[in-house]
Amino acid sequence: MPDLIAAAAAAGVERMVTIGCGRDQSEQAVALAEAHPEVYAAVGVHPVDAGRGHWRDADVAWLRDLAAHEKVVAIGEAGLDYFHERTAPEDQPRAFRAQGELAADLGMPLVIHTRDAADDTMAILRDLGLRDVVLHCFSIPEYLDEALERGWTISMAGPVTFPKNTALREAATRIPVDRLMVETDAPYLTPVPLRGTRNQPAFVAHTLACVAELRGEDVRELDRATSATAARVFGW
Numbered sequence: 196m197p198d199l200i201a202a203a204a205a206a207g208v209e210r211m212v213t214i215g216c217g218r219d220q221s222e223q224a225v226a227l228a229e230a231h232p233e234v235y236a237a238v239g240v241h242p243v244d245a246g247r248g249h250w251r252d253a254d255v256a257w258l259r260d261l262a263a264h265e266k267v268v269a270i271g272e273a274g275l276d277y278f279h280e281r282t283a284p285e286d287q288p289r290a291f292r293a294q295g296e297l298a299a300d301l302g303m304p305l306v307i308h309t310r311d312a313a314d315d316t317m318a319i320l321r322d323l324g325l326r327d328v329v330l331h332c333f334s335i336p337e338y339l340d341e342a343l344e345r346g347w348t349i350s351m352a353g354p355v356t357f358p359k360n361t362a363l364r365e366a367a368t369r370i371p372v373d374r375l376m377v378e379t380d381a382p383y384l385t386p387v388p389l390r391g392t393r394n395q396p397a398f399v400a401h402t403l404a405c406v407a408e409l410r411g412e413d414v415r416e417l418d419r420a421t422s423a424t425a426a427r428v429f430g431w
């Protein structure tokens with residue numbers, strides 16, 4: 196892990212958020228953030244884990260405790276994933292809503308994971324009425340306008356670099372910079388031109404460069420702007 200952090204720093208990545216997808220991983224994320232000044236943590240129960248029956252309503256208690264740590268900047272990933280796991284489908288919305296209510300209560304952003312579940316994810320988000328939302332690994336360009344109207348922040352990952360994702364690439368050109376962030380979703384979804392290798396934080400530079408090119412903007416300016424967005428959203 197120190198190697199990955201050093202490589203990220205060498206690529207110009209000054210700060211990064213690591214994600215917990217359950218209790219053990221959330222605790223590991225906080226420990227990593229404690230050990231490295233440039234690393235911050237989000238804590239949550241991922242919809243895939245909730246869908247496997249790992250969610251208990253009492254989980255809100257440990258989430259709340261972990262979220263009090265000074266390096267924890269968000270709750271999540273939370274949301275819905277109908278692609279990966281549906282052995283306990285009713286637990287996904289329960290976990291999602293509980294984490295949304297916790298984020299609102301704590302005044303923290305909620306980081307959303309949604310896959311093959313856009314309509315249901317949007318319905319729950321509307322119902323929760325949250326404004327402090329990050330759509331992580333953005334994949335629902337059909338809802339971009341509504342997301343922007345609701346004040347949410349869009350985080351673009353590797354898929355925006357894939358030429359076939361035309362709607363996503365078009366969406367990337369329409370997001371105000373103060374609502375735009377870039378991420379890797381490492382170790383998944385490695386950006387072009389490194390596809391086929393394991394993704395890591397340093398590779399976010401490729402995603403940034405691609406988005407800048409799509410927007411016809413200077414990459415250093417977009418770097419500063421997306422970093423400013425992240426600083427505001429995550430409060431660092």
Ligand SMILES: [Zn+2]
Pocket residue numbers: 272307308309331332
């Ligand atoms: Zn995700």
